[in-house]
Amino acid sequence: MKRSALGLTQKLGWRLGFLMAATLLPLGIIAYTQTFNLKQEAQARTEAALTGATLRAASAELDAIRRAQGLVAGLAPAMPRLVEDVPGCISALNSAADFVREASIVAFVPASGLMVCSSSGATYDYSREPLFQAERGKLEPSFVVVPRGPVSGTTVLGVLHPVISSDGRYLGYVSVWMPQNEMDGVEKIFNLPGGSQDPLPVSLWTFDASGGVLTASEGRDRIDSRLPLNRNLADLATPGSKLFRDMSMGGEMLTYSVVPVEEGRLFVMGSWNQSSQSTLRDFGISPTFFPLMMWVVGLIVAVWASELLVLRHIRTLNRSIRRFAAGDRHRQEIDMRGAPVELREMAEAYLSMTDSITQDEAKLEDSIHQKEVLLREVHHRVKNNLQLIASIMNMQMRQSRTPEAKFLLKGLQDRVMSLATIHRGLYQTSGLVDVRADELLADIVRQIMKFGGGTSRTLEVEQDYDDIRLPPDQAVPLSLLLTEAMTNALKYVGRPDAHINPMIRVRLKRIKGDQAVLEVLNTVGDQKSRPPEVMLTSTGLGSQLLVAFSQQIGGTLQQQEEEDHYRLSVTFSPKPLDVADTAEDGDEETDNPTGQEG
Template structure:
């Protein structure tokens, strides 16, 4: 992975150290969570018991009144048949009961006919056709009715009724005690001491019957209707025992509800508390100490790894990366308060970089010296070859036979090709490579300058890729090119009026091969007869030998416009020559060292 790539966060030492510590603390954390969950369950159970007790305490006066009045109505139903035929005595009995219970707004006997003549109000009233009267008549058992507007009292009342039976068990009507809601609300207990220490919380409670109808409340009945659970009707709580549930009220408040049966199956009491007042450290807050302990452990582990190891490793890493990128300045690595192991590692790295820098300097000096010497060798070889070419040129001018001149000229061209290669090696920037774009055009110019003239002009064209060739390939390739160009110029049929055309292409083929193609124009029909049909074959033999040295293969062909020869050969990697030069330099250095 290079220095520029972004590494994942989990690969950092501090993060991994923290993860390992987290795994080590995991068993303790699990145990703490289990203990906390058990404690939370116990606290919740105690809280529900406290809520239930507070509910009973908050509505004790009202529930006591309802139970007392229900017993009074039951007793009154047995006394009423004895005075039912005497309206005055009956009304007197009802007034006496009303005086015993001041919260009662009306005590009355309502016969089956619906015409009330016996009541504590001392007046007559016809209930016939009233839906509540019809309901109670059909019920024929103890019950409760709510009348938002009582016909006698004119206020909202709770009616507690009981059937009246004759001696033969026949149904005669019912007695009812109406309790005013205003009087019931005076019994409310405004606050109670909750489970939150000394914090006082308001109590909201109401009673409801088996049908889920609201009977009484310490709130206005319309306000109480907005406080009941939104997801379940009150009738669903009928038949259940004392319980505590969590729900949302119809007006959107999160509430805790406690339900207590007053008369199982008939009358129930429900209290409501805002949930934030009844939650005793529940939910996620109960687990916060364990989570905080775990997080603090992770942070402490990360800080410890950063202070003891990571910051020092980061300093050492910066020095290593800088050295790897070529910075050879020797700088002291400051690992202040680092562990002994890291200080020893920094000392070893410093000693290693000093040794590498010293060795590189010595090797670079040796390579430089060899490069200077080798360039001088190439330069002298090039000069010597040019001198030989000049001597041959003198000999060429003094030669009398055409055959001798041709042989000397061919030999001179080959020598100048070799001199051009050495000049390329001398001018190159290094020892291990020759640039084809510099070498091949130079050889083309050299060959055409020797073999062309006013009577035999040529037009040249090159297309050379930027190939870097090792000397072992550059020399045979150059000699091959010289032979191929000489042969191409011989068969191009160039004249003053019709210049010959030469085209040299060197292109990459795939990833590791190159193709050298030499093309020349075809002469016209009149010139073809003047070109020799055969030759000594030395050029062809040399070309095949150079192709073999390159490890390549050759093919040739022609069309209406030109002849061409193509050589395909593998390109040797530069690292081969570089390694060889390095090994030779190292061997020379070792050979010069005293034993």
């Protein structure tokens, strides 16, 4: 049996692997979901921890700014009354400056720009300062950073609040100014979640809604290198805390946290140098890694187990089955060591079955051989008996005195010799399920021409056969039909012309489809030239036999006589060998082809 090409998806190993993958997939999904949730929870905790740490780190700066905001907010309503008494105003502001220790000066700048009331008692005309021009007239509190204060001479942060009279007029603004060096921070240590205190270099700064840096733990002149490269501070001045990673202006990968102190006004931001043991170490591992690894390992173990316990033993059994199906009858033990009990029992049953089949085949071959020997002996004896009968008939012909009797005996002898030739061919081919028709028909023609061709006429015989194989139940009637056709051809063959020799042509050819045609053609001459015994002994028996034999082979008989030749043809379909083996019920009809009793 030819092995069909099987696709990969039809193999047992692939199907088991697919089922294992489908079985483990829900576990992988559950593990992934749990890991993802844990990662989200850890990230939320980390954000909360860094947000709190940022607020704690900036608590001093934020406290100073809030105290300054509270101070200017409290002084603003009292300033319309205090400005009427400059000494009293200076004294009040000097006392108020004690509430903000980081402040270098607390001052009221009127709408004219001439400062005469301050905690230090100094006076200064701000009317031409760009800062004053920008802040004059604003009705909302604000923050201002001055790189070099006109009074302190250093970078200062100003907290400003407008002063409005009782009738709604803008009078100026009261301000608290804090030098930057009073708010510089140092490296801070925070107790982050994770069980250890990690000293992390932290940079902190505050900024307003416009993105301007107000204070910085490292000083404003050094904070630029710590700012995020791809984020604008103004874009981060939105509600809600934020945590992200970005490259800094100085080329470091930092973690940034942004916390709004006053929505829309004041924000604090910190940059964190994340170490390999920090709380954010899980950022480098995808949450799908461990579930996927678990799924892959489980799949590998499942496939390996199926290979170890099932597949390799099935392949061993399959190879043995295929060898046996290909005709290998050598008994080979099947190595099923380590196989489950079910597979071992299957292998034992298969070996028992092959032993039984091998024994049955051996018995069948012996039986067939004996039948072939007997069949050869039958054909051999029948052939000898027919030849003996033909010899007796030949002796009878020699003793016959009339031409008619000799001619009748000669025709009967030809038929007997034809049967003997058939049985000789069957004897030589016994053991085969078919007979080569070309060899059989050529032998019959040679036999007939040997005994019936005569020596007084120069007769030409042409033969042309295709290699056609027939079952015995078609070969026998076809041979008898050829014998009758050759007998008739020899009876009526003649010279169509004085210069043309008589000729008989025998052909067996394949034609369209699965059909074949047997054709016997002989030239004819003048009826006066025929032997007288032919005219006297023509009884029509040959024609009846031709019709009967053509029916036995399932053929169509056609006879055509023209001026110079006579043609006889039989068209039939050679039987398939498996069909011919069952067609054994026609023996009675073969024994009595004419259908006549007695």
